[in-house]
Amino acid sequence: MVPxxxxxxxxxxxxGVLIDSEPVWEAAEAEVFASVGVHLDASDTASTTGLRVDEVVAHWLARRPWDVTAPGASAEAVAITLVDAMVAHAHDDPTEVPGAIDAVDRLAKSGRRMAVCSSSPQRLIEASLGGLGLGDRFELVHSAEHEPAGKPHPACYLSTASMLGVAPSDCVAIEDSVNGAIAAAAAGHVVVALPVSELRNDPRFDFCARVLDGHHQLDEQLIGTLLA
Structure with missing residues (x-):
């Protein structure tokens, strides 16, 4: 019987793969952390790319402690403020990573099963997909907030594969960050990297099956080849 x-x-x-939110994250982090006396520059915000928001807050609280007893300054309050800012942007002014929607549509038309596995909170994932008009394209949407640890730990990817009923080795993960790619590889997935242009030759992505120049290279032929 055919499955x-x-x-x-x-x-x-x-x-970074579907929605171009990294500049917004950087601006939101700089503003929110400055409100509690922690001043971050671009290299600081880049260093936590791919982590869950609670892990970002914990990261800076451990390294540059602030008075968490001040109004609105608890770790939980800072994380909520960050997510609120990102959800508002996703609703009002989402920015597609160039070619992302076309790539998703190509794979959808081929009948390929698709899911989203993100470090972002569930409500932000859903707001982002809705803002991009991709809310109905994915069979499953899973957030690392439901896991004991976020990326680069593989838990989120392992759970996603399990919920899909697919063996980890039969999954291709599309990632833009080193932390995310490490998580996917640790889960046993085939990893395709789609980093920003200045990181395409970064040797930290050398373990990935492919490092693409853009979403135009992401199609059913590539996926079929990688899973053959």
């Missing part, structure tokens, strides 16, 4: 669904899947990261 009703293909036994493999493509799992997308969100930030």
């Amino acid at each position: 009703s669904t293909p036994p493999s899947a493509v799992i997308f990261d969100l930030d």
Whole structure:
């Protein structure tokens, strides 16, 4: 009997792969952390790319402690303020990573099963996909907030594959960050990196099956080749 669904899947990261939110994250982090007396520059915000928001807050609280007893300054309050800012942007002014929607549509038309596995909170993932008009394209949307640890720990990817009913080795993960790519590889997925242009030759991505120049290279032929 022919299976009703293909036994493999493509799992997308969100930030940097589908929605271009990194500049917004950087601005939001700089503003929110400055409000508690922690001043971050671009290299600081880049160093936590791919981590869950609670892990970002914990990271800076451990390294540059602030008075968490001040109004609105607890770790939880800072994380909520950050997510609120990002959700508002996703609703009002989402920015597609160039070519992302076309790539998702190409794979959807081929019948490929697709999911999203992101470090972002669930409500931000859903707001972002809705803002981009991709809310109905994915069979499953899973957030690392539901896991004991975020990326680069593989838990989020392992759970996503398990919920899809697909073996980890039959999943292709699309990632833009080193932390995310490490998580996907540790889960046993085939990893395709889609980093920003200045990181395409970064040797930290050498373990990935492919490092693409852009979403125009992401199609069913590539996925089929990688899973063959």
